[in-house]
Amino acid sequence: MKRILIPFVLVLILSVLSISAALAQVETRVRIIEASNVGSNIDPSLRDITDQVRSLFSFRSYRLLRDETVSLRPNQPIMIPVHPRRSLELTLIGEQRGSAEIRVKIKQDKTDILNTQVRLTPGRTVSIGGPKHGQGTLLIALSRL
Amino acid sequence: MDAHELQVISRCQRGDQEALKEIFNQYHHRVYRIAYGVVRQREEALDIVQEVFIKLFRSIGQFKGKSQFYTYLYRMAMNTAIDHSRKMKKVPPSTSDEEEGLQLSDVAERRPDRILDQKELEEKVKWATDQLSPDQKAALIYREVEGLSYEEIAKAMGCSIGTVMSRLHYGRKKVQELLKGYLEGGR
């Protein structure tokens, strides 16, 4: 009986580990936007954000600069260039009760102009904005898929 | 079968090649003798020894200890040797002199008193034993080469003692007829 159980248990453990590894990945959508009052074009794919932030800000134009989906794995940072001198770094810290804890850094040259940790859940967008970009303001929208 | 041999066999069944080496060291001479007794050629006999121990390692799990281990090994050795002999049988026995490429019965009938050199005699003996059925040949080799008792031969061949006696009797009789001129009067 032992001869059957031992390999059997090993297979079960491996299955659990592989499933756990698969579950640990978090798919995150990153949209980099230039918000400004130049013109009044709103990129159609940004409707969900603009509807949300309209009550907070009075930008008339929202231009999508970059739209990426990244797979975040625990403690494995992903760097996304935002600007020749700026980059966005995302690191999955962990998952708790269905929400992914993600550390977000915006770096300019070697300086952290922002270091924050947010909880993302499906259906919720976290927007980070403020730095100047061209004739407008940089806005970064993070949402979990 | 003593406790040590049981232990070695058990280790070999679990894939321990060192255990196989112990078995090889103990039995390879006997396997060689059986192989040589059947094929009567050195290189072929060595190939058979090699093949037998490789087969043994792969199949030793089937040995349940109900018989003596050497009986199991002898049977494997004999079957392997006879298979080899069957394959080689298609090639007629070669002689150094083309003129003497005759069937033994021709030689026996025409020149029974001719003195053959050792090599040719060996070939004639091989030819004669090759005319036996596999069972007769096996019984003869077990008895004449290994000196096994009737009971031991019966266990190795999986038959009754009466059957062993019958195979030996008719095997000897046939070979004696085929080697008639070389057995009478002694050599």
Next chain:
Amino acid sequence: MKRECSSVSKLLDKYFDHEVTEGEKSLIDGHLPDCPACRRTLQSMENLRTLIKRPVEEAAEKEVFPWVWEKIERGIRETEKPALWDFLRSWLNVTPLLRRKIWIPALAAAAILILMIAPLLYVKISSHPALSVVEYVESETHNVMVYELENQKVTVIWLFNGLEEGASTS
């Protein structure tokens, strides 16, 4: 004599192989001195045994078995893949008829495992409003404000009054 000879000749093989009973041995021992035919038969058997046995003994005596063990080891390595399966099967002591006894509980266990893990595959929206979306926020160059709207579907982190403001960033 002739009648005795026909009886004895049937026992000659056994006599030659030392497999006769004491009674049979006595009979043959008593018969042989007076029967050249039986003696010739025994001699012929002896000669045959010598012809068969001597070359084998000579060959075995001088044989050194060069590299035979090494060839056996190599042969085993070369046949290891299929043999490995035989080894695993013998180790598990499984026959084709008994395989179901492994796979049925294995499948059952796998099904239970999947049922246990399945809920984790579907992420539910957090129902813990007490947890803030933003755990912390820091900036070396800006002031930071965090906006969370009442319905908590919108969270905005805003950087302002930065050191770079006023300079072109394009």
